[in-house]
Amino acid sequence: MSDDQELGITESKEHSTGEWYAEVVQKAGLANYGPEGMSGFIVTRPRGYALWETIQNELDARFKSTGVQNAYFPMLIPESYLEREKDVVEGFDPEVAWVTQGGYEELEERLAVRPTSESIIAPYLSQWIRSYRDLPMRVNQWCSVIRWEATETKPFFRTKEFLWQEGHTAHASEDDAWAETTTRLDQYEELYEDVLAIPILRGKKPEHDKFPGADTTTTVEALMPDGKSVQGATSHYLGQSFAEAFDITFTDEDEDERVAHTTSWGLSWRALGALIMTHSDDQGLVLPPTMAPEQVVIVPIWQEETKDDVLEYAEGIAADLEAAGVRVELDDRDEHNPGFKFNEWELKGVPLRIEIGPNEVDEGTVTLVHRPDGESVGADREGIVDTVHDNFDEVYAKLYAAAEENLTENVREASDRASILGTIGQHGGYVKAPWCGDEDCEATIKEQVAAEIVLVPFEGSESDTEPIHDGETCALCDADAVETAYFARSY
Amino acid sequence: MSDDQELGITESKEHSTGEWYAEVVQKAGLANYGPEGMSGFIVTRPRGYALWETIQNELDARFKSTGVQNAYFPMLIPESYLEREKDVVEGFDPEVAWVTQGGYEELEERLAVRPTSESIIAPYLSQWIRSYRDLPMRVNQWCSVIRWEATETKPFFRTKEFLWQEGHTAHASEDDAWAETTTRLDQYEELYEDVLAIPILRGKKPEHDKFPGADTTTTVEALMPDGKSVQGATSHYLGQSFAEAFDITFTDEDEDERVAHTTSWGLSWRALGALIMTHSDDQGLVLPPTMAPEQVVIVPIWQEETKDDVLEYAEGIAADLEAAGVRVELDDRDEHNPGFKFNEWELKGVPLRIEIGPNEVDEGTVTLVHRPDGESVGADREGIVDTVHDNFDEVYAKLYAAAEENLTENVREASDRASILGTIGQHGGYVKAPWCGDEDCEATIKEQVAAEIVLVPFEGSESDTEPIHDGETCALCDADAVETAYFARSY
Ligand SMILES: [Zn+2]
Ligand SMILES: [Zn+2]
Numbered sequence: 001m002s003d004d005q006e007l008g009i010t011e012s013k014e015h016s017t018g019e020w021y022a023e024v025v026q027k028a029g030l031a032n033y034g035p036e037g038m039s040g041f042i043v044t045r046p047r048g049y050a051l052w053e054t055i056q057n058e059l060d061a062r063f064k065s066t067g068v069q070n071a072y073f074p075m076l077i078p079e080s081y082l083e084r085e086k087d088v089v090e091g092f093d094p095e096v097a098w099v100t101q102g103g104y105e106e107l108e109e110r111l112a113v114r115p116t117s118e119s120i121i122a123p124y125l126s127q128w129i130r131s132y133r134d135l136p137m138r139v140n141q142w143c144s145v146i147r148w149e150a151t152e153t154k155p156f157f158r159t160k161e162f163l164w165q166e167g168h169t170a171h172a173s174e175d176d177a178w179a180e181t182t183t184r185l186d187q188y189e190e191l192y193e194d195v196l197a198i199p200i201l202r203g204k205k206p207e208h209d210k211f212p213g214a215d216t217t218t219t220v221e222a223l224m225p226d227g228k229s230v231q232g233a234t235s236h237y238l239g240q241s242f243a244e245a246f247d248i249t250f251t252d253e254d255e256d257e258r259v260a261h262t263t264s265w266g267l268s269w270r271a272l273g274a275l276i277m278t279h280s281d282d283q284g285l286v287l288p289p290t291m292a293p294e295q296v297v298i299v300p301i302w303q304e305e306t307k308d309d310v311l312e313y314a315e316g317i318a319a320d321l322e323a324a325g326v327r328v329e330l331d332d333r334d335e336h337n338p339g340f341k342f343n344e345w346e347l348k349g350v351p352l353r354i355e356i357g358p359n360e361v362d363e364g365t366v367t368l369v370h371r372p373d374g375e376s377v378g379a380d381r382e383g384i385v386d387t388v389h390d391n392f393d394e395v396y397a398k399l400y401a402a403a404e405e406n407l408t409e410n411v412r413e414a415s416d417r418a419s420i421l422g423t424i425g426q427h428g429g430y431v432k433a434p435w436c437g438d439e440d441c442e443a444t445i446k447e448q449v450a451a452e453i454v455l456v457p458f459e460g461s462e463s464d465t466e467p468i469h470d471g472e473t474c475a476l477c478d479a480d481a482v483e484t485a486y487f488a489r490s491y
Numbered sequence: 492m493s494d495d496q497e498l499g500i501t502e503s504k505e506h507s508t509g510e511w512y513a514e515v516v517q518k519a520g521l522a523n524y525g526p527e528g529m530s531g532f533i534v535t536r537p538r539g540y541a542l543w544e545t546i547q548n549e550l551d552a553r554f555k556s557t558g559v560q561n562a563y564f565p566m567l568i569p570e571s572y573l574e575r576e577k578d579v580v581e582g583f584d585p586e587v588a589w590v591t592q593g594g595y596e597e598l599e600e601r602l603a604v605r606p607t608s609e610s611i612i613a614p615y616l617s618q619w620i621r622s623y624r625d626l627p628m629r630v631n632q633w634c635s636v637i638r639w640e641a642t643e644t645k646p647f648f649r650t651k652e653f654l655w656q657e658g659h660t661a662h663a664s665e666d667d668a669w670a671e672t673t674t675r676l677d678q679y680e681e682l683y684e685d686v687l688a689i690p691i692l693r694g695k696k697p698e699h700d701k702f703p704g705a706d707t708t709t710t711v712e713a714l715m716p717d718g719k720s721v722q723g724a725t726s727h728y729l730g731q732s733f734a735e736a737f738d739i740t741f742t743d744e745d746e747d748e749r750v751a752h753t754t755s756w757g758l759s760w761r762a763l764g765a766l767i768m769t770h771s772d773d774q775g776l777v778l779p780p781t782m783a784p785e786q787v788v789i790v791p792i793w794q795e796e797t798k799d800d801v802l803e804y805a806e807g808i809a810a811d812l813e814a815a816g817v818r819v820e821l822d823d824r825d826e827h828n829p830g831f832k833f834n835e836w837e838l839k840g841v842p843l844r845i846e847i848g849p850n851e852v853d854e855g856t857v858t859l860v861h862r863p864d865g866e867s868v869g870a871d872r873e874g875i876v877d878t879v880h881d882n883f884d885e886v887y888a889k890l891y892a893a894a895e896e897n898l899t900e901n902v903r904e905a906s907d908r909a910s911i912l913g914t915i916g917q918h919g920g921y922v923k924a925p926w927c928g929d930e931d932c933e934a935t936i937k938e939q940v941a942a943e944i945v946l947v948p949f950e951g952s953e954s955d956t957e958p959i960h961d962g963e964t965c966a967l968c969d970a971d972a973v974e975t976a977y978f979a980r981s982y
Contacts, residue, residue: 032615032618035565035611036569037569037571038567038602041567043564043565044563045619046560046630048562049560049563050560050561052563053561069537069540069541070537070540070541070544071534071535071536071537072534072535072543072654073535074525074526075566075604075635075652076532076588076652078526078527078528078529095593095595096593096594097567097590097592097593098593099589099590099591100589100591101589101601102586102588102589102639103639103641109528110592111529113566113567113590113604120526124534127523128536144563144566144634146567148594160593
């Protein structure tokens with residue numbers, strides 16, 4: 001292993017979250033910064049990419065079981081195609097990387113490296129869709145996109161190039177398209193809650209912060225331990241505006257020509273950022289067993305005279321676990337002592353450690369240690385596969401519970417400007433407040449504590465259980481409140 | 492489905508192979524041409540992308556079971572990084588797409604959209620590798636690359652942007668690196684022969700046609716029905732030249748600093764081109780069951796009074812097959828007659844059709860029809876899963892046998908210029924000839940019949956069984972022959 005991995009984490013999650021995050025990403029071997037002259041780009045190392053692959057597999061299976069097919073569209077988009085979005089979006093002005101030369105020639109028209117693919121996918125949907133029998137049509141693409149924003153790099157959170165999936169669908173009716181929008185939001189929620197061990201809030205973005213041209217942008221938001229919100233994924237009901245601009249029409253059962261309703265939805269590797277940020281600690285990366293490339297590490301502890309017995313016993317356990325499909329690593333390296341190994345695997349986020357010494361061999365037992373809190377559990381060798389699965393469940397539950405506690409403790413209410421500012425300033429987290437719907441009312445909060453409205457509940461969303469705005473006045477002006485705004489600082 | 496799919500193939504595979512290929516790709520719904528102004532780019536539609544996903548799954552599993560990890564590197568590479576390859580490759584001059592503007596700013600240094608990633612991966616391997624314990628190090632990336640060549644577009648064969656995987660590895664010794672090179676070539680061969688039903692020839696490229704900077708470029712070559720060879724994948728032993736240029740060194744067990752030996756290996760979606768070209772016919776796409784998104788289509792044939800019984804019977808069979816993991820489609824559409832359905836599924840390449848009419852219901856049987864040759868087989872309803880699997884094997888064997896016959900019939904020998912030219916001109920295929928190793932001797936063949944040396948046998952390769960050059964003279968000059976050259980026209 002390279003030198004940097006032999007050193008532990010030096011920054012504190014609580015006191016210097018940004019530096020701590022960067023250190024965990026580097027030292028757990030997840031990513032490196034891009035080469036000189038390429039600020040904003042990162043290299044995703046195998047341990048980081050394996051996490052992305054797990055997310056891909058989990059989401060892709062859900063997409064496919066609900067009618068989505070993958071496809072691949074060109075990574076370059078002619079400027080004139082992007083400009084067609086001006087029909088949809090006033091003032092559309094993409095900050096993108098432009099290809100202007102091909103080989104030795106200047107191109108006649110600049111080509112954008114895709115910042116998102118609506119403008120190149122929509123014309124093909126238009127071509128492929130003829131009749132109602134072709135609907136719904138759903139395509140998804142896993143790819144990388146570039147957005148040329150000059151901000152400080154934060155691996156997986158803020159990078160000029162990032163990996164994501166973008167789904168694009170067309171439907172015969174608003175109801176169908178809206179059902180699609182919420183189906184994808186449900187799947188994103190499942191990913192966060194059942195795979196990443198991160199509880200989320202569902203909502204929609206306020207009108208002024210929608211995806212340009214969308215009718216409704218829905219979102220899942222996750223609260224990070226530093227009190228900031230992460231937009232975990234978005235699912236847009238685009239209405240008919242894109243379909244009109246790009247001529248996505250179909251012949252209905254009565255042979256009438258109709259305009260389709262479209263959606264798009266995406267999740268990026270920012271989900272990895274949320275995963276790392278939420279669970280990790282001052283010893284390094286922490287991963288739920290659902291995500292960990294190695295779910296169990298077995299560390300044998302031997303003296304010269306017990307080595308053979310201990311190793312044989314450990315190998316038997318590793319074999320049993322592997323046969324049961326558990327991702328297990330037996331760390332039988334001679335050159336490092338157990339303490340060094342504990343630290344290294346803790347740094348890398350392995351959720352469960354099995355320690356085996358002569359006592360365990362004599363007694364036919366094992367000692368299991370949970371990564372998140374160091375809890376140590378004795379168990380019989382017999383039934384090791386069930387035991388390990390039970391402990392996975394326990395570790396997952398611990399991680400989820402901690403994140404859930406952070407979330408529920410940090411949703412607060414406020415009904416005037418001073419308490420919004422004060423609450424955000426003191427606690428971070430979400431502040432619910434009655435809101436008139438006017439962007440101007442958000443502006444002062446943004447200026448003073450850098451918080452914005454990250455979501456408003458929408459009908460049927462969980463965050464809609466207690467509408468607090470009935471009969472109330474906007475917390476920020478004299479107008480009547482029409483919805484509940486969730487203010488938060490965000491990534 | 493859109494209009495174009497309701498029409499069959501109009502071109503002839505034998506008489507207008509190029510046009511026929513383009514028509515099959517379009518009408519089977521595999522790909523469309525890129526938008527106006529984007530010649531050389533294609534849109535890979537869901538049915539085409541599903542084929543690529545199967546190749547990815549097959550190869551990725553083989554790679555991972557032999558120590559390869561996936562990673563992801565930036566898609567843009569600074570020009571100065573590419574130029575470091577000049578240390579390795581004299582006259583290196585990439586025909587690439589250049590990003591020169593980011594947002595509203597001119598970049599200080601042009602960035603190439605990756606044409607291949609050696610120059611950005613090697614510096615990181617250099618950084619990650621410290622000691623012999625870090626070796627072998629193997630990373631692979633699935634991505635798209637752009638090569639700005641202005642040639643006629645042929646989907647999957649010739650496109651400016653294409654999908655591929657590129658593996659990059661570093662090793663402590665030449666032996667290890669060479670073993671890696673052949674391991675990957677073995678896996679490519681397996682993919683072709685066991686998954687794509689295409690027999691291949693293994694060999695290495697002549698010195699003058701190696702990957703720039705490589706010590707040895709090995710290749711798998713597949714013969715298309717039109718007599719041209721397709722370079723199916725390549726695996727390069729790079730020697731120490733890249734490691735020296737990019738400083739990939741390690742400390743060995745004696746604490747001495749040593750230079751690593753590296754390899755790279757890649758397979759692109761050209762494999763899809765070979766697949767489509769090899770097996771398809773004048774009725775459309777033909778796929779082996781290993782590759783087909785739908786392996787079986789069930790077409791029920793009913794009259795009004797038998798409809799319920801036939802459908803119920805068909806549904807039972809579909810359920811049994813699906814439960815057994817067979818990818819089955821029951822085509823119970825009312826609006827089309829069975830003949831229309833037969834044609835449509837033949838166009839789309841479904842390898843096995845099950846026809847079910849009232850007779851089959853009464854007798855407890857099914858009728859199975861093989862896509863490649865239309866052979867019709869009666870079988871009992873009982874044991875349908877085993878029957879279908881047996882028929883998959885038969886269909887696969889038929890496809891492989893036909894391709895193998897084409898290959899074995901079209902490897903010919905020649906010992907002088909006239910017979911090389913004549914044989915290529917008359918038959919196409921491969922012509923084996925004794926060769927002195929001089930590029931000049933290839934030049935005249937290239938000029939006159941557009942054929943080149945696509946491979947020479949290397950030790951241990953199958954094509955090395957009969958060295959014909961012993962004691963012979965070069966077929967093209969007076970020098971002694973030192974190897975056997977395989978001449979062919981190629982894609
Ligand atoms: Zn207000
Ligand atoms: Zn010669």
